[in-house]
Amino acid sequence: MLHRKVIVMAEAILFVTSILICSVSVYMARSSMRNAIWQRMLDISNCAAASVDGDYLGSLTADEVGSKEYNDLYKKLAVFRDNVELKYIYSLKRSGDGFIFTMDTDPIDPASFGDTAENTEALESAASGTAAVDKVPYTDQWGKFYSAYSPVLDSSGNVVGIIAVDFASDWFDEQLSAQTVSTVRYYIVILICALLVAAILLMLIVRPFMKMHGKLYEEKVSAESANRAKSDFLANMSHEIRTPINAMLGMNEMILRESRRALDEQTDDADLQKHTLKNIVMYSSDVENAGHNLLAIINDILDFSKIEAGRLDLVEQPYRITGLLSSLSSMISLKARDKKLNFFIDVDESLPDELCGDEVRVRQIFTNILNNAVKYTDQGEVTMSLKGEHGDNGMITLVASIKDTGIGIRQEDMEKLFGKFERFDMERNSTVEGTGLGLAITQKLIDMMGGSIGVESEYGKGSTFTVTIPQKIALDVSAQDFMAVAEATTGEEKRRLFTAPSAHILVVDDTRVNLTVISYLLKDTLMMVDTASNGAEAVEMAAKTKYDVIIMDQRMPEMDGTQALHNIRSSNGESKDTPIICFTADAVVGARERYLEEGFSDYITKPVSGYALEEMLLRHLPAAKVDN
Ligand code: ADP
Numbered sequence: 001m002l003h004r005k006v007i008v009m010a011e012a013i014l015f016v017t018s019i020l021i022c023s024v025s026v027y028m029a030r031s032s033m034r035n036a037i038w039q040r041m042l043d044i045s046n047c048a049a050a051s052v053d054g055d056y057l058g059s060l061t062a063d064e065v066g067s068k069e070y071n072d073l074y075k076k077l078a079v080f081r082d083n084v085e086l087k088y089i090y091s092l093k094r095s096g097d098g099f100i101f102t103m104d105t106d107p108i109d110p111a112s113f114g115d116t117a118e119n120t121e122a123l124e125s126a127a128s129g130t131a132a133v134d135k136v137p138y139t140d141q142w143g144k145f146y147s148a149y150s151p152v153l154d155s156s157g158n159v160v161g162i163i164a165v166d167f168a169s170d171w172f173d174e175q176l177s178a179q180t181v182s183t184v185r186y187y188i189v190i191l192i193c194a195l196l197v198a199a200i201l202l203m204l205i206v207r208p209f210m211k212m213h214g215k216l217y218e219e220k221v222s223a224e225s226a227n228r229a230k231s232d233f234l235a236n237m238s239h240e241i242r243t244p245i246n247a248m249l250g251m252n253e254m255i256l257r258e259s260r261r262a263l264d265e266q267t268d269d270a271d272l273q274k275h276t277l278k279n280i281v282m283y284s285s286d287v288e289n290a291g292h293n294l295l296a297i298i299n300d301i302l303d304f305s306k307i308e309a310g311r312l313d314l315v316e317q318p319y320r321i322t323g324l325l326s327s328l329s330s331m332i333s334l335k336a337r338d339k340k341l342n343f344f345i346d347v348d349e350s351l352p353d354e355l356c357g358d359e360v361r362v363r364q365i366f367t368n369i370l371n372n373a374v375k376y377t378d379q380g381e382v383t384m385s386l387k388g389e390h391g392d393n394g395m396i397t398l399v400a401s402i403k404d405t406g407i408g409i410r411q412e413d414m415e416k417l418f419g420k421f422e423r424f425d426m427e428r429n430s431t432v433e434g435t436g437l438g439l440a441i442t443q444k445l446i447d448m449m450g451g452s453i454g455v456e457s458e459y460g461k462g463s464t465f466t467v468t469i470p471q472k473i474a475l476d477v478s479a480q481d482f483m484a485v486a487e488a489t490t491g492e493e494k495r496r497l498f499t500a501p502s503a504h505i506l507v508v509d510d511t512r513v514n515l516t517v518i519s520y521l522l523k524d525t526l527m528m529v530d531t532a533s534n535g536a537e538a539v540e541m542a543a544k545t546k547y548d549v550i551i552m553d554q555r556m557p558e559m560d561g562t563q564a565l566h567n568i569r570s571s572n573g574e575s576k577d578t579p580i581i582c583f584t585a586d587a588v589v590g591a592r593e594r595y596l597e598e599g600f601s602d603y604i605t606k607p608v609s610g611y612a613l614e615e616m617l618l619r620h621l622p623a624a625k626v627d628n
Pocket residue numbers: 368372373376404406407408409417422423424425429433434435436437438439440463
């Protein structure tokens with residue numbers, strides 16, 4: 001845009017300058033034209049005066065009019081009248097204070113001998129011997145004229161008469177106008193050529209230059225705004241992350257206090273013990289909630305960075321919509337119950353149960369919208385209705401409508417709703433946790449699946465989000481009683497998956513708490529769990545003992561996990577071929593692929609739940625050692 005502005009400005013300057021130069025030139029051309037005409041008028045009058053016999057003209061009287069000599073002189077002057085651009089030619093002589101006509105060659109309405117002539121400054125000058133021309137026009141009974149006057153001398157050198165030639169004032173002005181018009185025309189042509197040439201030159205030279213500058217400027221502005229967004233984001237994140245950490249540390253402090261008090265008091269009072277345990281359970285579940293919140297924030301950030309890097313891929317596989325809805329329902333019901341909100345899911349019973357798509361991401365879409373509905377509603381209800389629209393080629397479009405009776409969204413905020421880091425109504429929502437990324441991620445996921453998302457909202461009354469997601473039908477059996485499945489699956493998640501008393505695993509991590517957490521989580525499986533606090537120690541232990549699985553942290557002092565993996569694989573130790581699972585907090589884009597390429601058998605991120613850990617181990621433990 002900048003280069004266009006520069007070109008327009010340069011052209012405008014050129015245009016204005018040309019107009020100024022043109023005006024000055026017109027002025028100068030007119031004055032030189034005026035001088036040239038005056039000179040020509042004088043030349044004619046001088047020439048005519050030179051052709052006249054001064055002695056005869058000096059002695060001419062009224063009686064001479066019509067004589068042969070008079071007629072000869074008349075013819076001489078008439079030649080000038082007929083052949084050049086002058087209007088009248090005549091002779092005058094001084095009479096008293098003024099001048100009278102002595103001969104007039106006008107064939108139509110001539111002045112008579114003795115008629116008074118109009119006196120002008122130039123006429124006076126000629127009468128004193130110097131030819132002159134009128135600088136301003138004068139008017140008499142024949143019209144408006146400029147006249148040139150030349151003295152006629154007798155043989156003694158005295159001024160005895162004056163030859164005057166009249167040029168019509170209109171003719172004079174026409175000459176000047178013609179000159180002006182041709183000068184202006186000439187300038188217009190030059191101006192157009194100059195503007196064209198300048199525009200071409202500016203396009204060729206300035207445009208690329210300015211374009212480059214413009215690009216640099218745009219890059220600078222976008223870099224600055226990205227930087228600002230990053231700073232805002234970091235400030236926001238720091239707040240969002242501190243909030244659950246604060247809750248975790250605070251609640252943990254309470255657990256420690258309660259536990260220490262119980263230890264110090266060593267009471268046998270069953271009620272008091274029960275009360276203490278109840279408190280500890282309450283504080284622990286607060287810690288768990290805060291941990292989940294923290295994890296959700298970090299997952300949002302990771303998802304978002306994957307989306308920004310264009311590295312978020314959908315993984316399609318068959319799944320059961322009943323399973324998805326049931327886990328969604330149990331999760332959201334709990335949150336709704338905490339806020340004393342009613343929550344209903346209404347599922348069209350003809351919806352096929354087995355679909356094919358990215359279950360995790362479909363769940364994420366519904367979870368985000370439902371979580372928001374609960375977060376931004378203080379009283380009333382949240383409802384979700386889900387139906388399917390059958391399409392061609394075994395496809396179905398899931399149509400979900402999620403309605404809340406919450407705070408609603410202002411009309412002016414609607415268009416920014418799906419923008420990154422956008423949060424609204426902060427004075428009302430200051431205590432509601434959020435990153436402003438949820439809906440941006442949701443919309444992106446829906447776009448990737450070829451679906452759509454729309455919102456209708458009335459500020460202060462509530463909002464309805466409508467989502468469509470096309471999915472393949474894997475098996476056309478209807479998704480009837482998903483609540484029954486809900487109970488079954490939730491139960492299943494909490495249940496231990498297997499026991500393997502003869503299995504022996506090694507867990508490597510330099511953080512003592514992590515080792516303790518994993519040992520506790522796996523306690524019910526009855527496996528033998530050894531621990532090592534760095535890579536070197538792990539390599540040593542793996543050389544001596546045949547482990548069934550090794551769970552390996554990455555960042556550790558002395559020797560990191562990847563180095564330990566390579567050392568174990570290249571050794572001749574007992575656990576040379578044992579599956580080694582990468583256990584890391586490194587969950588950024590491409591991390592999984594990178595670790596698998598290094599040679600790890602699998603990859604699991606921190607924090608890990610007992611269920612996920614057991615599921616992972618089940619895939620790698622020798623089947624013979626696993627009891628179900
Ligand atoms: P957040 O993490 O802040 O919830 P989202 O991207 O999910 O981020 O939502 C962006 C903003 O949109 C929220 O901060 C909130 O102001 C508004 N919003 C989203 N859903 C609702 C809703 N159901 N009712 C009212 N406001 C909503």
